[in-house]
Every structure is written in structure tokens, then in C-alpha cells.
Amino acid sequence: MILDLNLSNTTNTTVAADVCIIGAGTAGIFLAQRLCKHNIKNIVLLEYGDNISRKPVEMNQFCKNKGVRYHGADSGRSFGLGGTSVLWGGQMIPLAKTDMNIRNYAGFSEWPISYSEIKKYTSSVESQFGLTSEVSPDIDFSSLASLQGRFKLRTSQWLPFKLRNFSKAFFKELKHNNGLTVWTNAMVTKMDYFPESEGGKINQIYAKSPNGNRLLVKPKIVVVCAGALESTRLLLEFDELTNVITRQKSPLGKYFSDHLSVECGYFTCINKKLFNLAVAPVFRKSIMCSPRLEVAGNEQKKEQISSAFVHFNFITTGDTGLDLIRTILRKRQGERKIKGISFFKIGSMMKDIFLIFYWRFFYKRLWIPKDADLKLYVDIEQLPNIDSTLCLGNELDSHNRKLLVINWKIDKRDMLVLKKVANIFFTEWNRSSLKSIATFHLVMPLF
Numbered sequence: 001m002i003l004d005l006n007l008s009n010t011t012n013t014t015v016a017a018d019v020c021i022i023g024a025g026t027a028g029i030f031l032a033q034r035l036c037k038h039n040i041k042n043i044v045l046l047e048y049g050d051n052i053s054r055k056p057v058e059m060n061q062f063c064k065n066k067g068v069r070y071h072g073a074d075s076g077r078s079f080g081l082g083g084t085s086v087l088w089g090g091q092m093i094p095l096a097k098t099d100m101n102i103r104n105y106a107g108f109s110e111w112p113i114s115y116s117e118i119k120k121y122t123s124s125v126e127s128q129f130g131l132t133s134e135v136s137p138d139i140d141f142s143s144l145a146s147l148q149g150r151f152k153l154r155t156s157q158w159l160p161f162k163l164r165n166f167s168k169a170f171f172k173e174l175k176h177n178n179g180l181t182v183w184t185n186a187m188v189t190k191m192d193y194f195p196e197s198e199g200g201k202i203n204q205i206y207a208k209s210p211n212g213n214r215l216l217v218k219p220k221i222v223v224v225c226a227g228a229l230e231s232t233r234l235l236l237e238f239d240e241l242t243n244v245i246t247r248q249k250s251p252l253g254k255y256f257s258d259h260l261s262v263e264c265g266y267f268t269c270i271n272k273k274l275f276n277l278a279v280a281p282v283f284r285k286s287i288m289c290s291p292r293l294e295v296a297g298n299e300q301k302k303e304q305i306s307s308a309f310v311h312f313n314f315i316t317t318g319d320t321g322l323d324l325i326r327t328i329l330r331k332r333q334g335e336r337k338i339k340g341i342s343f344f345k346i347g348s349m350m351k352d353i354f355l356i357f358y359w360r361f362f363y364k365r366l367w368i369p370k371d372a373d374l375k376l377y378v379d380i381e382q383l384p385n386i387d388s389t390l391c392l393g394n395e396l397d398s399h400n401r402k403l404l405v406i407n408w409k410i411d412k413r414d415m416l417v418l419k420k421v422a423n424i425f426f427t428e429w430n431r432s433s434l435k436s437i438a439t440f441h442l443v444m445p446l447f
Contacts, residue, residue: 001175001176001177001178001180001181001182002051002081002174002175002182002184003181003182003183003184004050004183004184004185004209005183005184005185005186005207005208005209005213005215006050006184006185006209006210006211006213008209008213008215010213011212011213011214012213012214012216013213013214013215013216014215014216014217014218015044015181015215015216015217015218016042016217016218016219017042017043017044017217017218017219017220018040018041018042018043018219018220018221019035019040019042019043019044019219019220019221019222019223020043020044020045020046020205020217020219020221020222020223021043021044021045021046021222021223021225022046022188022205022222022223022224022225022226022231022234023046023047023048023083023224023225023226023227023230023231024045024046024047024081024082024083024167024174024182024184025078025082025083025084025085025166025225025226025227026082026083026084026085026088026166027225028045028047028083028223028225028226029045029081029082029083029085029166029167029170029174030166030170031223031225032045032170032173032174032180032182033170033173033174033177033180036173036177036179036180039179040179041178041179042179043179043180043181044181044183044217044219045174045180045181045182045183046183046186046188046205046207046215046217047079047080047081047182047183047184047185047186048079048185048186048187048188048226048230049079049080049081049184049185050080050081050184050185051080051081051167051184052080052081053078053079053080053081053082053086053087054078054079054080055074055075055077055078055079056073056074056077056079057074058079059079060397060398060399061077061079061397062397062403063229063403063404063405063406064393064395064403064404064405064406065405065406065408066405066406066407067388067406067407067408067409068408068409068410069408070258070406070408072229072258073229073406077227077229077230080167080184081167081174081182081184082165082166082167082168083166083227084227085164085165085166085167086164086165086167088164089158089164090158090159090160090161090163090164091156091157091158091159091290092129092131092156092157092158092159093154093155093156093157093292094118094119094122095115095118096152096154096294096297096307097115098297098300098307099307099381100113100114100115100118101115101297103300103301103306105300105301105304106300106304106305106306106383106384107383107384108306108384129159129163130160130163130285130286130287131157131159131287132157132284132287136155137153137154137155137291138153140155140282140289140291141153141155141278141279141282141291143274143277143278143279143433143434143437144278144279144291144293144434146432146433146434147293147425147428147429147432147434148296149296149428150295150296150299150424150428151293151294151295151296151299151310151424151425151428152293152294152295152296152297153291153292153293153294154291154292154293154294154309155289155290155291155292156289156290156292157287157288157289157290158281158287158288158289158290159287160286160287183207183215185209185210186207186208186209186215187207187208187209187399188205188206188207188226188234189206189207189208189399189401190205190206190237190241191204191205191206191222191234191237191238192204192205192206193238193241193242193244201221201222202219202222202238203218203219204216204217204218205217205219205222229390229404229406232252232253232256232390232404233390233392233401233404235252236252236253236390236391236392236404237392237401237402239252240392251386253389253390253391254386254388254389255384255385255386255388255389256388256389256390256406256407256408257381257382257383257384257385257388258382258408259379259380259381259382260379260380260382260410260414260418261377261378261379262377262378262379262418263313263375263376263377263443264310264376264377264378264418264421264422264425264442264443264444265375265376265422265425265426265440265441265442265443266373266374266375266376266440266441266443267374267375267376267438267439267440267441268374268438268439268441269374269437269438270436270437270438270439271436271437271438272370274437275374275437275438276359276365276367276368277363277365278434278437279291279312280359280365280366280367280368281365281366282364282365282366283360283364283365283366284364288366290311290312291311291312292309292310292311293309293310293311293425294307294308294309295307295308295309295421295424299424303420303424305380305416305417305420305421306380306381306382306383306417307380307381308378308379308380308381308417308418308421309378309379310376310377310378310379310421310422310425311376311377311379312374312375312376312377313374313375313376313377314368314369314372314373314374314375315372315373315375316369316371316372317369317371317372319348319349320348320349320352320369320371320372324349324353352367352369355367374438376422376425376440378418378421378422378425380414380417380418380421382410382411382414383411383413383414383417385409385411387407387409388407388408388409389407390404390405390406390407391404391405391407392404392405393405419444422442422444423442425440426440426442
């Protein structure tokens, strides 16, 4: 059931829980419903926001930027049931084994969780969302298969819009499962800790609502799923009181990183139809599949670079039939503030919509509007940087909590990786027959 702490009949409420999950976003909701399926009967899910997606500024949630401005703190977060699943594109792809291995040449240690441990859960996640493990990139994107060698061709899958907002996709479980209680407007303010001599675990979680109502949860197990920034802030606050995490020499707040996605070139079509057939996403029933060229493991080692991939993107004018369809679907997903579309171009939009359905029916592909800018993006995993940090500042926010200070660094080594990957693609494209359907123009980013 879903309860609003703001509307609680009592000022102070105390509940017990087998599992308490902090954050009702993508990870928190998915974990909660999976625990329900495994007959865990007493789960409490705490959400800072309410049942409507709200941006950080609407929640008086601000961070202080000390290094490179981290725009993800503003545009990449959403508070309320569903969290950032209200905003994301729903693109999913399993981790590669090379992502988790030790990579001394790039400064990466081996993951504490093995690839085989994660791999055994892949099929259950795929079946949950109607995804398939049978997608064959060599067949669906046979033209791009010629680029394999220095790259490895893989396929990502996009969730249907109706499943992207997890609060809607799993609403029945959130609302009607007797073993799950969801508290909205429940901002976690403190976590109490049993000392190691008494079990060494968090035993009490305090939350409060905007109108001052308070909730005390007494859990057996706590899982923090509040997103990279808010989860770190909660743990920093907890450690400031207990010194439990840093006493164990954990690098809490250090090595803050993100993946960098940068436009590194564009295409001029020689044959638009063949280009569309080569790179446009493929539909497998209701699932859209996109090509991804990941830098092969041996190439990463040779070039001394982190994990990276290139992907094709197209930028529309905002007034195409595709934009109209996308806007309708994104509103259905739950995003509230979306740029409007000019209906003065309704004639051309209808033509676009006809071509979209024609290509989907006959070619099982997404049709790329003829006036779209055809871009290539390089995405890289940032190299470890101990000076890139998250920490608590001295300034207080409107909730009397210390502001999170983001000191995000983009190293010269990251820029070098971007340039190397872009150059590898430029070389391989021009070696292949693909150069006969489109000319690729390399545009190195300026930092």
C-alpha cells in the first residue's frame, strides 16, 4: 500500500520492517517488487517525494559545484515515485565481462562481485520486461558487423514507454501488495547504528514529512537506493555521526565519476535508404534494438583506455512526425514539462508518421526523418580520479541538512580516451564499404 507521511493521522509513527529500502526510484521499486515475489512479507519503501515526478529545484534540493559543473545534479534527477525512471530512455544492455575485470593499464581494480554472479540474473530481468537474449547484432546490423575487430558489435534494447516509469509499470505491486508499505513525503534524516559488539548494523531510520510528521522505521536490513548523489549524501551524514564507513578505510565520496557522452562527428548521406538500413534501430515486436560498437577488450589494453563505445544518434528539428509521437509517449511516461510542437506543420508530420509506420511494417526499423542531423557519439567510462569527490559542505539547505558539494573532475586522460576512440572509428569506417553510403566527418570536441 502507498501512504503519505504528510497525511498521517499521528505526528509520530513507528513501524518495524524486515527490509527497509530508501528511495522509490528505478532500483528501489524493482528491488521491492522482486522481494515481494520471493515472499518477503514486511518491506518498507521510503520516498523523499510524493506520487508526482518533481525536479530538484521543486524540492529545494540543491548541490554546490566546486569543480566542473555537474548538470546531472539538476537535469538528471527526479524526486517522487518512479524517480529518474520518469526521465530515462529505458535503454538496457547487460554489463560486459571486460567492464568488471581488473584493468591495471587503466587503473581499475576487479569488481568485488563476479561477472558470473550477475550473469545468472540476466534472464530473469529480461523476462520481467519482455526483453530477449536472442537478438543477433550480426544479423540485425550486418553492415556494421564489418567494423568488428577493434570494435565489438552489441545491441541494446529499449523498454516500451509503458514500462519505463517504474511507478506505473509496478503500480499494482506498490498499491495492493500487503507485504509492502510505501511511504511518500518521507525524507530520511538520520540512521542509527548498533555498534559491532551488538551486531554492527543500522537498526533505526528516521524520516520526516514537509509538514513535520515523523516516521521511525526499525529494520532488520537496510538497502540505500536513492541514486548516486543522494545515496552518497545519506552515507556521508551517517559516517559523520558514526565513523563506521571511513574507519574501515572505505573511499566514501572519492573517485566520483560518470560516463562521458560527447559528439565526435557527423555523417553526410550518399544513400539515405542504405544508411537507414545500416544504422537505424530494429524492432523485435514491441522492443526497439539499437546498435552499439564497443571498443574490444584487447583494443582497450593496447590503447591503454577505459571501456568505451560509439553509437549513432539523430537530432530532429522538433517539428517532425517522430517528435509528435515521442512527445505523446513521453507524456504518457509521466514527464510533465515537455517542449510543445508546432501544429502548423501538421501536413509534413502526417507524411512523416506514414513513413514511420511504413518502415516499421516493411523493414522492422525506425525511420530517420530526412532532415535529421546524423551524429556519432562516443561514450567513455571515466578513468579513476581520487580528486573527483562528493563531500558535505558547511552550508545548510532548507531542511537544515548540509549541502552536498560536488567536486567533479574531467581529466586530460579522459579527453585522450575520447579522441582515441573517435579516431579508431574514423579509421575503421573509412576502411569499410560503409563509406560508400555515408561520409563520416570527424569533429574533435573542444574542452
